[in-house]
Amino acid sequence: MKIILRNPRKEIEVDGRRRVKEVLAQLEILPSTVLVIRGNELLTGDTMVGGDDVLEVRPVMSGGSGGPR
């Protein structure tokens, strides 16, 4: 399965089938800090992924000056 990371953008390949929360744990990413996207759907931590799946792991944190956001 292909995983696309953002900020900075990076693509990695992960073998085998596993749950989304296990993928995030392997990448040392806190689940509450990212959206996990497959196509046009959001995935919860217990969703099984693998094979030909392409996942985008999109960070949700913004910050800095405290403006409009």
Added chain:
Amino acid sequence: MKCRKCGDTAALELRRHNAAFCSPHFLEFFRKQVAEAVHRHHMFTREEKIMVAVSGGKDSLALWDVLIEDGYQTVGLYLDLGIFDYSKESKAKCEAFAASRGQTLHIERVAEAVGAPIPVVQQATRRPTCSACGLSKRYLMNRAALQHGYPVVATGHNLDDEAATLFGSVMHWQTDALPRQSPALASTHPKLVRRVKPLYRLSELETAAFAFLRGIDYIVEECPFAKGATSIAHKEVLNRLEEASPGSKHNFLFGFLEKARPAFERVENVTLLECTSCGQVTTGAICAFCKLADQVKRRTS
């Protein structure tokens, strides 16, 4: 994981609510939280025109989307900070959003108001970029709303933003900042418009999920100057707490608003004046924005 309301496949788990929702029921949950915030703090009425400050990011565009869909009268305000390609892309996102929904978007250029774009301001003044940027935004939001005759500015600050700001204020015991931390700041002077934060009940994960599920094209890339910002460090600390104990951020912020803020509010007694240079509200003779603009002018000329 199943939706708490209908049993369909969940799109998002909300650990702090011990719940999960499918896409339609999450969108419903999100809109109810915004409506609750607006109602509880009397943020605005349906007769008022609301200026929504938008950055091109997930929060402010999600907020604008909710208010439009709920039938409120809105206009957008985009502050062009002049931060390289980041500003170009975020401005394009705001323009596309406004056009697709038939909304008016006002654009203010920071470079015209301060005398230079934010990267040059940072170099000229040597103050933290986010500090100069935040000061400029607050000033220009109020000025733009006054100029166009809008009584209230709504910003996309979410629960994580507010908890991180509170954490920073408490860490340094900034007792002057604590009473001003509120989902709704009233107009305390004829030249100060109301400022409201209708997303304060919703986390960053929730606003991002809402924007994605609504198909909002927002800028995912972070501001290049946000890296290393103190507010980011505070958010990371709070995220680790939240992971260990879901609901920590909510309890921290809501506990402050309900139990502690009134005590700090009582001791605040500030006399508001009008800046002798620009006429905007300040506590001294010259406002902080005019001082910044003067500093930029002297060091770049």
